[in-house]
Amino acid sequence: MLLPIKNMNYLPIIRFKNRWQTFDLNLHYPYSVNEKIITYTHLGYRGDACYIVDNECNTYYLPHDYAEIINDALKLHSSIYNECNTDSCRRQIITKLENINRHEYGRNDFELLNSVLAEQSRDGNYIHDRILYDTTCNKACVCDCNAIIIDVVYLHQSFVPSSTQRGRRSEITSTSLTVDEAARYNNSISFHSSAITFNNSEWDRGFINNIILNKTKTYIHQFNYIPKYIKHFMPGESEDTTLLLGAEIEVGGNNNISSDNDKNSTVKKCIQIMNGSDSDEENLIYSTHDSTVQIEFDTMPCSLEFHKNKMNYREMFEYLDKEGYKGHDCETAGLHIHANRSYLGKSRISQELVISKILYILEKFNDEICVIARRDNDYSEFAGEKQNEDSIVELYGKYKDKGKRAALNLQHKDTIEFRMFKSTLKYETFILTLEFVKDIIDYAKSVDIEEIELAKWSDLMNCFSSELRKYYEFRYQKKVKDINGSTVKQIRKRISKLKSELKNSKNFFEKNKLQQEYCYLKKEYKELNKKEKKLIKMKRRIVESETISSICIPAIF
Known part of the structure; x- marks a missing residue:
């Protein structure tokens, strides 16, 4: 293992290659690509193209698993230079990159940023005192202050079967890493003995087989993981007439996490809490990877009454809070609620009509809804012109184009996704959010477009429970x-x-x-x-x- 080298405090440069271009992404502030300042990033949106734009309007396309690649590069950096050695630190760097928007910067702003970038150059070379993490040849070069390569770490890619190759993970072997360190890097990887190469006599098949036998079950699945959905109802509820709601609960802000194993153990415990036993069956809740937060929990589709009476949210939220996780106070954490399209109408046309009315409600009462949602940002944009919208067809098109960046995501085949809510670890707030979604949908089903046009906020609040009305008043006064x-x-x-x-x-x-x-x-x-x-x-x-x-x-x- 290399000893930490003084003054080597620049974050890695990652070399990417796609069918059109090869480029170097500099992760050190002020963030640059091919030695040009980044002005805008379009990252973190599932299903959308991932790209960055520099100050000369050049566009560079990243793979969908860019966050995992960056995380791997930062982990390697931390093992050598003793920096970025926590999940929260690495996530902060990735989040900052994903939220770059310098469209309003003036010439003086860019002059200052360029001067900061120039400070990182030595004799016109940026690749010094840092790691060049090269995905084009599956190796990382550690460079000294004179840009001389002093060590090489080889990266062997292992792909999960997928047409989009979004399941990428890096296996790392190198004479610079000890066996324990390499095992720690690969604790979430399924090893395939035919894909392994050995650069050190210590790496033998007996050791690899031992890792496989003792490998802990992974409870945090790939972000594109699709489980076998199990629908849950209360006795007497009919699948044909009952609204099913599924929640994505994101949490973060925990500075006490030392490894991915900590998160895996947390997810396992939450599954057991939900099951009310030691069972780790994922029949009620499971977890998927999300680069913007530390953990994302996904529930199975359940009726509102099942959510209220059969799911142990209160105990799970108390456990997460005790462990140091945050919901509302984590800036990037959201609460997304899915509703089944079949509840909106029997035919596709009737479903689209109800969706159009929901969109009109979201736009007309945008300000009031943001009070309940506690969130109004780029993760969940209201795509229309609020009360000035004059065409339902155009409004529908705007939301369809926005995809997962919109307050209502319409890109799912079987559900619509309400994305405007901030996350929470408060049981009452969570349940009231589910109630609010159901109230919006039921109101849209029961009225005509003309009635919505004439409606006031108080008309909509008449559909709310007394607890939801009190909650709105409280949030309004707090705002x-x-x-x-x-x-x-x-x-x-x-x-x-x-x-x-x-x-x-x-x-x-x-x-x-x-x-x-x-x-x-x-x-x-x-x-x-x-x-x-x-x-x-x-x-x-x-x-x-x-x-x-x-x-x-x-x-x-």
Whole structure:
């Protein structure tokens, strides 16, 4: 094993190749590709093309398993340089890459970013003091300060049968890694003895067979894993007339995870909690890999009453909270609810009509729905023009084109997916979210387009339970309080001051720090200004609607 080398603190460069191009992705801030600053990334969306765009408008396409490749490269980096040695640290780097959007940056902004990038170059060469993780020849080169290769780690790819090859994993063998370290890297890989090559006498078939025999069962499946779905109903409920809801519950923010085995053990425990026994059968809940969070739990399709009465969510959420996981407080974690299309209508046309009405409701009452959803970002965009939409057909097309980036994903064959909700580990909030989805669907089924056009928010709230109405009022009051706590005026004042400081600063590092704060505050200013405008609209519409009595209830997130 190589000893950590001082000053080698640059994150890896990963070399990718597709049918059109070969390019180098630099994971070190400010993120670049082929030595050009990245201005935008379209990553993390299942079913969509994965690509990045540089500041010269060149587009580079990444494989769908890019997050796993990056994670492998960062793991290798951590084993050599003792950096990025936690799941949360590596995930943060991947998440930052996935959320790059510098469309509003000006020339001065890019000049500063280019100067930061130039600091990483030595004699015009960026591949020094770091790892070049080359996927084109399945090896990683460790380079010293003079860009001389001082060691090579060989990567042997093992593919899960798939037409898209999304199930990629890397097996690592090298004279630089000990047997224990290599085993740790490959603890989630199914070994195929015919695909293994041995670069060290310590690697013998007896050792590999021992790993296979002692390999722990993996409970976190590939992200495109499709189980055999088991539908769950309460006694007396008919499959033909009952809405089935399936939840994707994402959690993250746990800084105490030391390995993937920790997550695997957590998922196993949650499955057992759901089963109410030591059984690890995945008949109620299972888990799939998601690069944006630490764990994603997926439920089987169940009726609302089954979710309420037979699923041990409260105990599972308490366990996850105790282990250090977060739902609402994890920025990237969402709660996605699937509903079966067959409940919307018997024919495809009747289903599409109900979907169109649901979309109209989402757009017309966008501001109010965001209060309940607790989320309004690029992971779940409202694709229309809110109350200004004048064509249901066009609105449907906009959502269809957005795919999984839309608040309502229409790309699934048998379900529609409500994606606008923020995750939660609060049992009450989770159940109320399921209720809200059912109420929206039932309301859309019961009214005509013309009735929705004339409806007020209070008309929709009449369909809610008293608990859901109280929850909405609580979240509304909290949103008012949050906005009042930090005013647009205060942030605008700080931005103005930062502009002056940036103009007068002569120190490069100080200027870089000020620039980062400036960019962050500009983004915050834009979001806060947007929230204030929404709040004004909501107040105006609530005055027009029935007055909802204010009731004090315990904090729910």
